[in-house]
Amino acid sequence: MAGPQFFHLQTYSRKPNKTGQSVEQVLAEARRDPMFSRHVSKPLPFRVIAGVSPQEVQRLHDEMVAAGSVAVTLKDGRSARRGIRADRHTLLTAVASHPHLTAQVMENPEARRDYDAWVERNLTFLRGLFGERLVSVIEHVDEEHPHLHAYVLPLDDPACSARDLNPCWLAKSEAEAVARGEGHDDKTAVKHGNHAYRSRARELQDQYHREVGLPSGLTRTGPKRERLSRQQWRARKDEASRNARALRQMEEMVSDLADQEDALSASAERMARDLEARLHQAEGLHAEAEAERSAAAQERAVATARRKTAAALRLAAEEEVRKIRSSAEQKAADLISAAEEIRAAAGREAEAGARRLQDDRQAFEAEKAVIARRVAQEAAAVAVLVIVGVLTGKVVRPARGSGWGIRDRALHERVEALQIGPALREAVTVVTSLWDRLKTRLSAPELAREQEHAAEQVREHDLPASAFRNRGIGR
Known part of the structure; x- marks a missing residue:
């Protein structure tokens, strides 16, 4: 049973707004805290579809705000940084509701399959829209219609501005800046900004219908929105269901083609991997051969250098030995000559001494003979x-x-x-x-x-x- 889609974005601050909503209140309702769940007759625990729990979202939010700061200009013109004010919007939420009744989803297998497919399409849409800033998606099935809550945090923004994560608010801010740049007053700039906000909101709803609602058999709007009769509304829903079935058939055909393509791709990939492996092996062998040739060339160069060094050292050693031998021979010759001179001088001195000794001995003998006679x-x-x-x-x-x-x-x-x-x-x-x-x-x-x-x-x-x-x- 098809019906209209529902998708809504809203930001919150720590300070409650006019209706009493705040970051704490929104996350407490998501956790199904009793004080903030009085609108639910029989509260049931939430289910985490992606990311973290609401309790963890609260912790991440508080840490982000404690570490954040904004630049301000003081009265004297100096710049300074201040902490995040309580009225700054620091949490962006997205709510998506399915037209099936919760009882249908819980009891009808076909409705459950449609709902699960719708949940997956929402996840794809939200991740494409917010990227890594999407920290949590939870499910509630304790109200009339099953619905999803998504929580987005500006974790990479020191100013912690959640409004800048809303595409509609960004379009409004840019349009106002352009208008002021063109010389318009604030009132006119705000009109331009509101027009841009509504235009971007319609574009976002159209995008959501294309990516989530249409594949799920949902209509863009309800019967009261377009003032349709019951017969016209039923025809519209039947057309949406046929479109959804046709779209699912096309998706199935595309899926089959994709499977075949995947099979061919897998085969081609296997062949490519095999060829790549062989090429890699050949490149490895070639690299090893090149490395071996390079190493051999380096070894030859080293060996050649060592041979040259050894030859130079041998020549130097031979020259040094020659010099040492020549010096030693010269010194030996000088020593021999000096020894010969000393020996000759000693011989001459010995002969002279012997002669003197002989003369003295003869004189002594003569004297001794004289003395003996005396x-x-x-x-x-x-x-x-x-x-x-x-x-x-x-x-x-x-x-x-x-x-x-x-x-x-x-x-x-x-x-x-x-x-x-x-x-x-x-x-x-x-x-x-x-x-x-x-x-x-x-x-x-x-x-x-x-x-x-x-x-x-x-x-x-x-x-x-x-x-x-x-x-x-x-x-």
Whole structure:
């Protein structure tokens, strides 16, 4: 059973309007809060068709308003930003009602199918009209006719202006701006704006009828609107139903053609995907080959560079080794030459030293022979002096014990220096013994003459001790 369509847009602010409607009241009615659902005899829970629930719409709305601001001009001409006023319209709603009775939709399967198709067409229409700003679409089936509520928020607008989301209001604002730009006064500009609003509203209703009402078998207006008789209205509804059936048949034919086209497209797409996969594989293989060739070329270039570097390093190393070897050979030659010179100088010095040593040794031997002779002479002279000393009394035997002593200090030192005391001991002992026996046979004058004679012999043969000290003999 076909009938007229119903589609309506309206914006609301947080501040209630003359009829008491506000953002809070509209969303509370959508939630079926008891205070705002008294017009419904038996309220039923809403059903979310798309988007979020009315509770979530309220939260999104409040967050948007809290974050929003508008630019204002102060009295001193400065610009500033202010928070969103309570009377700014911040929520846009759309209401679409189906002409079938709710009982028909709930009880008649055919009516239910028509209604479900109508709901889907409404969703398509609303999404095309508002895009991402459409945040919620819910369904109510607890009133005489089933209907939909859509909620639209200006989430991307810092000024939170929901009126700017209404195509009719936009047409009004643009027409007023154009009129004022052409020099018209405010009253005339408002007339131009209202005319544009009504014109855009009719266009929007016509668009809604084309996209939603006509495919659903609904008429553009009701019988009272056009002052039609019952027979004329029934004919109009029958025509709308026939048009809807024809449109559905055409949609089915188009759907079949679309299915066939989809099948062909799917086959073509499979072939295209297969070809694309093969092409992609070939491109991949080609890319891999190119990459391998590029890598090989890079490796060859690197290897060539390394060979050149190695050759340069080898030449540099060989040159350095040559320089080092030449320097080492020169240093070795210099060292050998210096060593030869040192050896020659050492040889010459050694020969000179050997000659000096030989000369010194010869001089020493000669001196030693002279000294030996002198020592022998000294020893002989001292021995004579010691023997004569026995006669003169300078050498005596002690009263007790053995041995002998020299009273003459100089003679004693000479005997000690020559170390001939032990050698003379036996001779002194013999001479002393003989002299003692001889003294017993000589008279005193004879003894005196013998002692004087011995003293003269000493004076004739004695040498001074200094003669021997000058030659290294004695102390």
